[in-house]
Amino acid sequence: xxxxxxxxxxxxxxxxxxxxxxxxxxxxxxxxxxxxxxxxxxxxxxxxxxxxxxxxxxxxxxxxxxxxxxxxxxxxxxxxxxxxxxxxxxxxxxxxxxxxxxxxxxxxxxxxxxxxxxxxxxxxxxxxxxxxxxxxxxxxxxxxxxxxxxxxxxxxxxxxxxxxxxxxxxxxxxxxxxxxxxxxxxxxxxxxxxxxxxxxxxxxxxxxxxxxxxxxxxxxxxxxxxxxxxxxxxxxxxxxxxxxxxxxxxxxxxxxxxxxxxxxxxxxxxxxxxxxxxxxxxxxxxxxxxxxxxxxxxxxxxxxxxxxxxxxxxxxxxxxxxxxxxxxxxxxxxxxxxxxxxxxxxxxxxxxxxxxxxxxxxxxxxxxxxxxxxxxxxxxxxxxxxxxxxxxxxxxxxxxx
Amino acid sequence: xxxxxxxxxxxxxxxxxxxxxxxxxxxxxxxxxxxxxxxxxxxxxxxxxxxxxxxxxxxxxxxxxxxxxxxxxxxxxxxxxxxxxxxxxxxxxxxxxxxxxxxxxxxxxxxxxxxxxxxxxxxxxxxxxxxxxxxxxxxxxxxxxxxxxxxxxxxxxxxxxxxxxxxxxxxxxxxxxx
Numbered sequence: 001x002x003x004x005x006x007x008x009x010x011x012x013x014x015x016x017x018x019x020x021x022x023x024x025x026x027x028x029x030x031x032x033x034x035x036x037x038x039x040x041x042x043x044x045x046x047x048x049x050x051x052x053x054x055x056x057x058x059x060x061x062x063x064x065x066x067x068x069x070x071x072x073x074x075x076x077x078x079x080x081x082x083x084x085x086x087x088x089x090x091x092x093x094x095x096x097x098x099x100x101x102x103x104x105x106x107x108x109x110x111x112x113x114x115x116x117x118x119x120x121x122x123x124x125x126x127x128x129x130x131x132x133x134x135x136x137x138x139x140x141x142x143x144x145x146x147x148x149x150x151x152x153x154x155x156x157x158x159x160x161x162x163x164x165x166x167x168x169x170x171x172x173x174x175x176x177x178x179x180x181x182x183x184x185x186x187x188x189x190x191x192x193x194x195x196x197x198x199x200x201x202x203x204x205x206x207x208x209x210x211x212x213x214x215x216x217x218x219x220x221x222x223x224x225x226x227x228x229x230x231x232x233x234x235x236x237x238x239x240x241x242x243x244x245x246x247x248x249x250x251x252x253x254x255x256x257x258x259x260x261x262x263x264x265x266x267x268x269x270x271x272x273x274x275x276x277x278x279x280x281x282x283x284x285x286x287x288x289x290x291x292x293x294x295x296x297x298x299x300x301x302x303x304x305x306x307x308x309x310x311x312x313x314x315x316x317x318x319x320x321x322x323x324x325x326x327x328x329x330x331x332x333x334x335x336x337x338x339x340x341x342x343x344x345x346x347x348x349x350x351x352x353x354x355x356x357x358x359x360x361x362x363x364x365x366x367x368x369x370x371x372x373x374x375x376x377x378x379x380x381x382x383x384x385x386x387x388x389x390x391x392x393x394x395x396x397x398x399x400x401x
Numbered sequence: 402x403x404x405x406x407x408x409x410x411x412x413x414x415x416x417x418x419x420x421x422x423x424x425x426x427x428x429x430x431x432x433x434x435x436x437x438x439x440x441x442x443x444x445x446x447x448x449x450x451x452x453x454x455x456x457x458x459x460x461x462x463x464x465x466x467x468x469x470x471x472x473x474x475x476x477x478x479x480x481x482x483x484x485x486x487x488x489x490x491x492x493x494x495x496x497x498x499x500x501x502x503x504x505x506x507x508x509x510x511x512x513x514x515x516x517x518x519x520x521x522x523x524x525x526x527x528x529x530x531x532x533x534x535x536x537x538x539x540x541x542x543x544x545x546x547x548x549x550x551x552x553x554x555x556x557x558x559x560x561x562x563x564x565x566x567x568x569x570x571x572x573x574x575x576x577x578x579x
Contacts, residue, residue, distance in 0.1 A: 033554035037539040040557075044536055059558050062565040063532075069514045070533035073441075081436055082452045089456045090428050096463045100419035 035060070043067045046246040046269050047281060167305070170346045171313055171339050172295045180298070191293065210265050212249035219248035223264050225290040225345060228369060230268060236364045239356075242271040243284070243365075251289075262290035272356045282355035285323065287348040294346045296339050297322070306338065306363070309372040313340035315359055323350050338362040342370075409478040413469045427478065428459070434535075435459075435482045441534040442490050442526060444519030445512055454493070458486035480545040487527050487546075517568060524548065525560035532557055 029037065039049055039060050054060045074080065166173060169184045220227055227248070234241040251263030266286040273279050287294075301318020316337045321329040329335045334353040339346060349365070351357025367374060415423035435458060440451040462469075462482055469481065518530050524546055531537045531545055543553035 029551050029554070032558060033551050036554045036558055037550070040532060040539055044538060058565050059561040062561045066514060066529075066533055066561075066564065069511055072511050073515070073534050081433055082448055085436070085452045085456065086428060086432055089432060089459050090425060092456060093424055093428070093459060093463045094421060096460070097421060097424060098417065098419045 036063075039063060045283070046244070167312065168314075168341055170289075170292065170294055170341050170344065172293050173314065174295050174297045174299075176299050185293070189291075210249040210263075211252045212247045212267075216245070216248060219250055219264060222250045222252075223262055223290075225262060225288075227264055227266075227288060228347065229266065230284075230286065230365065231368050234365060234368055236361055239272050239274045239361075241361070241365075242273075244269045244271070246283070263292060264288045270351070270356065280356055282352055282357060284349065284351040284357055287323070287346075287350070289346050289348075291344045292346070294339055294341075294348060296337065306340070308340060308363070308366055309370060311340040311342045311366070311370055311372075313338065313346075315339075315362070317353055317359060321350065323348075336362055338366060340366060406475065406477050410470045410475060413466055413478070416463075416466050431479050431482050432459070434479055435486055438483055438530060438535060439486050439490065441515060441530045442487075442519060445515045450493075454486060454489045457489050458482055461485045461489070476544045476547075480541065483527075483531075483545040484547050491523070517564060521560055521563065524552075524556045525563065528553055528557040529560040529564070 035053075035057065036059070039053060040063070042049060043064070049060060049064045054064060166184065169186075173180055216227070216229065229245065230243045232243055234243065245266060246269050247267045249265045249267070251265070264287070266288070268284045268286065269281060270284050271279070271281045296314050296316055298314075298316060299318075300320060301316050303314065303316050306313050306315050314337075317334060319334060321335040321337055323329060323337075329350065333355065335350065336353040336357050336359060337348065337350050338359075339348040341347075347366075349357075349362050351362070353359070364374070366372075409427075412423045412427050416427065432455065436451060436455045439454050439458070440448065443451050443454070459482065462478075462485055469475070469478070514533075518526060518533065520526075521529060527546055528542055531542045535542075535545075537545065539550055539554060542557070543550045546553050546556070548556070
């Protein structure tokens, strides 16, 4: 009986083991819940619900209507808090703080077992006597000669095999993570770093942290260069494009956007209508930065140099890309990236080629944005590097796999 | 692990070791969003009560800070604070005001919507406030409510059904032209 009871009673840690082995599965979403999730995600990304989604679903109609009202609600920031709430809360909580733990003191080393200071131990004669003649001057001369030889070899190598110079100042072309062309950064340039006061030592800090929910004016106040916004309407061939700004985000060191640096990310919703085809929409990200190195990885894709008037840069198209904010674009079809620089400003466009953000569209967009006239040559001629009359010259089409 | 969650856990550990700087950082990170949520749950014009409830929620969090990191089940501190604030709101014995007038989608009747959301009790009201005013995605709503995604979406659907019946009573109001 006792043994039966021992078997039937839960053993120590059984519950933990059961939970670890048989993790409860989250309940599967039903059709109605999935529809609600999709609708919520769609509204959040700025795309209104269409009639087909809302048909026979009064809750989604209500959601769409309430969402349109709720978006006018103010989003309280720190400045909107009642006066003294922050200080009072902090004072109240500080009283509950535990006393700081004292640093553990190092214990004094104890004498070894069997050793007593009362017993006098006579000095033993050492068997390995150090050499009486010092070799320091010889070592110093050998070190000097080695350094000289290495320096001379390095100078000779750089003279006969100089590293290729990049035509860009801020765009840094990389291949398999290595810089393949040295950029022409100004002498004494130092990359901007976040102030030490907002970086904690305990947590690895993500430098390219973007704070969103800014409108055009607020975003402009935070950065020290004029933000260039995209045109709202554009026509390329028979396709009409509408570009609506969803969000302007600034690159910041802290969570509140108070220590911003010269970097901004614009998120656009691009709608496309072509006669005889379905209405399509996709998103386009535009990064703008001042005096910051913008890396472009040329591996595994089509890479080409682009010149648009006074702007020069690169176009890349492939299937795997890491954007300026550190986000990996993978599994999203073909990604198009156009990076253009003028002076110390770099603008980078990132979108999905198979959703309509093609090279032709990006180049047309950049032309319209910067007031460069459209080329008279055919796109095929431009791709093969034929210079056009207005200076638009995509050249050096290369594929590296 | 998500860097934001990593930061929350590190700050909680530092607070448990008596760091005032970490406490300041937590308050600066989360006070405004939690206050905004509480204000939307209580309704417009209840600024003082919202401030008190927010402060109490932070006080509750401080008392339970040692229990915050829970391995794989740790949620971001903001959602944890929202849960504590939701419990505090549930404990309040508020008088239910009259139903507000119809909610119009012209943008003028934001106050009406805020009052209507504030009248909703429990998880339905919380889900609606988080979805409409917090603009949270479904997984964050479920984290903040402390329920599964399915339960969160079900609460939201029920809340919307209730809102639809109470404020868009006529079937023609459901048409897109209206």
